[in-house]
Amino acid sequence: MLPWFKELNQQLASRINNNILHHAILISGTIGLGKEQYASHLSKKILCEDKVSMLACGICKSCQLIDAGSHPDNHVVVSDKTQIGIDLIRKEIETLSKTAQLSGNKVLTIANADLMTESATNSLLKTLEEPTNNTYIILTSSQSQRLLPTILSRCEKLNVNPPDFESAREWLSQESISPLPSKDALRAFKGSPLAYKNSVEQASGLLYTDFEFTIQELIERTTGVNKASIQWQKDADKLVVWLGQYFLNRYKDSNKESDFIAYQKTVDANKKLNHAGLNKVLILQSLFSHV
Incomplete structure (x- = not known):
């Protein structure tokens, strides 16, 4: 389990063991914190036969079926599209309405729940309002503000902060990642x-370390805007x-209008880069000139 989820897991596992877990959980936080990974741990714990330890035992029949991807009461919705439609949600809701086949508990996990269409959301809403016995729904979201208030009001909201x-x-370091990030590098990844x-x-x-090196060279005037723009055009x-993150951080530190204007230009540039046939070097030259 990712270490920044351990404190939250202690709380939720204790509730599971004491049979007082809320029937609907919303796990929110920025992209890349491992929310879906933790949701898998949580659903496994809910279905585990061991109701004493803080983690799923990993050896009971329920855990073995989950590891094999064949637990009949563990349902997961993950969409590779820009929306989660009503048919997908309705199918899982129908399955949830039936009696559990194994552990007594049933779990539905919806990753990136904010991608649900309005009709899909309304389909889920009835189950949130009138859940069947021993039914648990876990939602994850990086943009929970996009969820309807009716969904939010029926979930226990758990926001995960970065470590x-x-x-x-x-x-x-334990994951053998090199190079290790600077503070600015990690801030760039929220x-x-x-x-x-x-x-x-x-x-x-x-x-990102190459980016930091380029910024330092521009500040020290050991490289030029044109050279840097050509170097970075393939990774524009x-x-x-x-x-954008660099200028925004600089604005927070300096409160200079010029830094905020530079940040706004990166927002505009991000939109322009979606258009084919654009001269990326010219765009990057304009942005690098603000460094």
Whole structure:
């Protein structure tokens, strides 16, 4: 289990063991904190036959079926589309209405619940209002403000915060991630060690450490705006995001209008980059000139 979920897990596992867990849980927080990963731990604990320990035992029949991906009472909705439609939700709701086949408990996890359409949300709402016995619903969201108030009001809302900088670096070090992030690097990933880890492991281009080096060179005038723009044109998408975070952090420290204007330009640039045939070098030159 990711260490920044341990305190929350202690609370929820205790409620599970004492049979007082709320029937609907909303786990929210920024992208890349591992909310879906923790939701899997939580659903496994709810279905586990061991009602004493803080974690699922991993050896009972229920745990073994979950590990095999074949537990009949564990239902997960994960969409690779931009929306979660009513048909998908309605199918799972219908299954939940039936008697549990194994452990007595039933769990439905909906990842990125804010992607549900209005009709899908309304379909889920009735189950939240009138849950059947021993039925638990776990929602995860990185944009919980997009969920309807009627959904929010019926869930226990649990917001997950990123770990502090030293804890994040310690975890990344244990995961053998190199290079370890600076404070600014982690802030660029909204404090998420997982997001930073994925960026390093899946990097197909320049890394954040390269970005920091480029910024330092521009500040020290050891490289030029044109050279930097050419270097970064293939990674323009992520560069604009990192520059936006850089200018926003600088504005928070300096309160200078020029830094905020630079940040706004990165927002505009991010939209423009979606258009084909755009001269990325010119866009990056404009942004780098504010460094």
